[in-house]
Amino acid sequence: MGYFSWFFGLMGKRKTKVNILIVGLDNSGKTSIIERMKLQSGKVPKGGMPQEVTPTVGFSVDEFSKGSLSFTVFDMSGAGRYRNLWERHFREAAAVVFVVDSADKLRLCVAKDELDAMLESSELLGKPFLVFANKMDLPTALSPVDVAQGLSLDEIEAHPWQIVPSNALDGSGLQEGLDWLANFLNK
Amino acid sequence: MREQQAAQQAAQQAPPPRQVKDKNTPAWLEAWQDPMAGADAFSSCICTADLAGDGEFRLVVATAMKKMKVWNGTSLTSEHDLLEPPVAVCTFYPAEPKSPKRPSLAIAAGTHVYIYRNLRPYYKFTLPALTVDEQEIEVWKMVRDGQIGPKEAFDELANIRDAGVSLTSRSLDLLAMEDGAAGEVEQLRAAYCAAQAPEQLQHFTSITCMGSIKKNMDEWDATSCLFVGTESAELYVLNANGSAVKTTTRLPSVPVFVASTGLLDVDYRIVVACRDGRVYTIKNDELSTVVIELETQPCGLVRTAKQIHVACMNQVIHCYHAKGKKAYSLYLPAEITCIESMEVTRTRAVRCLLVALANNELRVYNEKHMVSKFDMMEPVRGLSFGRMGREDNTLILCTKGGCLQVKIMPRLANLEAVSQNGPPPEQDIPLAVPKKTKLYVEQTQREREQAVDMHQAFQKDLLKLRLNTARAYVKVMKDGQSPVNDSFEGVTVRIQASVQGLGPLFKIRVHVVNTGTKPVYDVPILLVPSDVDMYDLEEVIMQCPALLPGLPWIDAVKCRQKDPAAGAGEIRVIVATKTSPVPLITALIKMPLSEFLD
Ligand SMILES: Nc1nc2c(ncn2[C@@H]2O[C@H](COP(=O)(O)OP(=O)(O)OP(=O)(O)O)[C@@H](O)[C@H]2O)c(=O)[nH]1
C-alpha cells in the first residue's frame, strides 16, 4: 500500500521525465505494447486505436505518462538489420523493457543472445530490466517460467529485473510491469 | 588537465560494448532439437518456405520412410504419406498472380513430380515416356503372339541389353528373375510374360535430382520454374505451372546434383554434376563446352553467383570460377557427407560454405578459411541453411538417426576470414642481437687475422684431450678395477656377485667366468669389507683351484652384519692370480640394509 500513498502524495507535483528503451526481436509485440499502454494512460490516439500495427522501421519515439512519471519510450525495431541501433540509446535510457514473443520457441535463443549482449554493456550497468513474456494468449506460448529459464534471467546479477506475462491485444500484464518499473525509477 | 586524463583512462578501461561477443570462432545458437522427429532425409529433401503466406517459414522434410512432415516453428503441423520414396523437395511460386502469394510445393519421386498447393495434392506431373527400342518391341510382340517362349525372350533381351540398349522396366524385371530352383524360375518367367505381354510397352525413366529457377524477375516471390534431371541422362525444364516440359537438354551422363543461377528468360546457367565424374553447364538451353573433370565421383554441388563448389568422394572440395577455371581446393580430414551454401546478410553479404563430414564435424568455410567448427553427436544426413520461422540465418540438420536440429548463426558472429597469408607474426619480433662492444670488435678482428693459428691451437688441444682419455682408459683396464678386465697375459675374466637374504645374515654369491682362451690355476678370490668391523665373513678368501675357459665357477660365502642397525656397507671382491702384480678383476658389492632387527 506504500505505493498508493506515494502515488497520491505526488499527484500535485511536477512530473519527472524518464527515458525508456523498449527492445526485443521483430514481431514480439513492442509497438503493440506501447500503443496499448498509451491507451491505458488515457491518451486517445488521433485516428482511434490503429487496427493493424506494421513492423517498425529504425525506431520511433512515443510519450505517455503514468502517475508522477512521464515516459519517453524509444520503440526500437527488432529486425536483424536494425538491431545495431539499440546500443545508441543505451546511455540515455533509465530502464530497459525487453519484449519476448513467448510463442516463438525457435528464436528464444536469439533473444537470449541479444539480451546477453545488452547485459554486458557498461552503459546499462545497474539499470532495471523489465521482461514482458508477451503473446500469453497464444495456445503455443511458453510459460513465463520457461521464458525466464530460456533467457537465463536467474544468472543476472548486475541488474534488477522482473518478468511479467503480458498480452498486448487486451492489455493484461502491462500495468503490472509498469508499476514495477515506476517503483524502481522513483527510488 | 587531470580530469581529461581521467576521462581518457575511463574510456580506455570501459570495454567496447558489443565486441565482447565477437569471438573468433562463432558458436551456433542451439535453437531447438528433436531426437524423435524421424526426419531421416538428405539435403535435397529438406526445404523451408512461406507456405501459408504469413511470413512464417515452414520447414518441410520428405523422409526416407515415405512421409512428408511440415513444421511451423517447433510444432509439427502436418504429416502426409507419399506414394514413393522422395528424391527431392522444392518450392516455387507458380505463374498466376495471387495475393497473398503462396508457393507450391513440389516433391520428386520415381517418374513423377507431385505438386502440392496449400499442402494439398494439386497436380501430378509425369516425365515424358521414352521411345522403346525396336528390337525390344519385337521381342515382346513375339512373346505375345506365342512365337517364342519365356526362355528365348530372356536370352534375346539379355543380348539386347548387352548391346548397350536401355531397356524398359518390364524387360529389366524379367531379366532380374534368375535366382531360385530351375523349374521355379521358368514358371515365374512364364507367368510374368503371360501377364505383361498383352500390355502396351512403355519406357519410363526416373528423377534423380530437381531444382527451381526464377523465370524473369529476381524477387523472392517471383514466378519460377522447376527443372528435373533423369536417369536417362536428360534435363527437363518445366513450365511455370509444372504441367509440361518447356525445354529438354540431353546430357552425356546421368545427372546427380543440379544447381542454378540467373533468370530463365534472361540469362541462366544450370550446373549439373554427373555420374561420370564430370560437371557440365547448361547455358541458356545449350550444353556449354565448359566441362569440369573431377578425379572422383561428386558428392555435393553448390553454386553461388560467381563460384561452383564441388565436393568429391576423396575428401576434397574444389572451387571453380563460373567459367570453369579452378580457384582453390579444400582438403578435409574425413569424407564429406553434404555441403550447402550459407549466405548471411549483414551490412555486407558474407558467403560461406557449410560442410558436414563423416567424422561428425560441421565446418564453415569463408573462401579457403575455416571460420567455425562444431562437433555433432551423429553424422549429418542432410542440411539446409536459410530462413525458418522468422529467422534468416537458420541451419537445419537431419542426422542419421532421424534427429532434427535447428541452429542459428548469431548476428554478431565473426565470419570474416582471417588471412593466413604473408609472413608469420614471429617475423616482426626483433632478435636479441648483442651490442657491438669494443671487446667484441677486437675479438672478431683477431679471429680474422690469426685464423690459422687459432685453428691449430684448437686441434692440438683436442688431440691432447683424446690422448689423455685413451691413457686413462688403458689404466683402468690394466689395474683390474673394472668388472671386465682386458686380457692380462691372455686371461679375461668376468665376475658377477650378488647378495641374497634380508639380513642381518646374508649370502654373497660369486660367479666367475674365464672368457679368455687360456686356463688359470690357483685363483684366490678375496672379499674385503670396506669397514672391517661391520661384517663377519665366514671366509675372507675363497680359493678357486682352476678357471677353465668358458666354465663358470660359483661359490657362496655367508656374511653376518655385526650391528644390523648400522646401515649398509660395501664389500669389494678381488680376483687375483699368483703371477700378476695387479688383480685380474674387482667388483664392488653394495650390501643391502638389514631388515630384520633381532
Ligand atoms: N496474439 C497476440 N498477438 C500479438 C500480441 N502482441 C502483438 N501481437 C501481434 O504481433 C504482431 C507484431 O507486433 P508488433 O507490435 O508490430 O511487433 P514489434 O515488436 O513492434 O515488431 P518490430 O517493430 O518489427 O520490431 C502484430 O501482428 C500484433 O498484432 C499478443 O500479446 N498476442
Ligand SMILES: [Mg+2]
Ligand atoms: Mg514495432
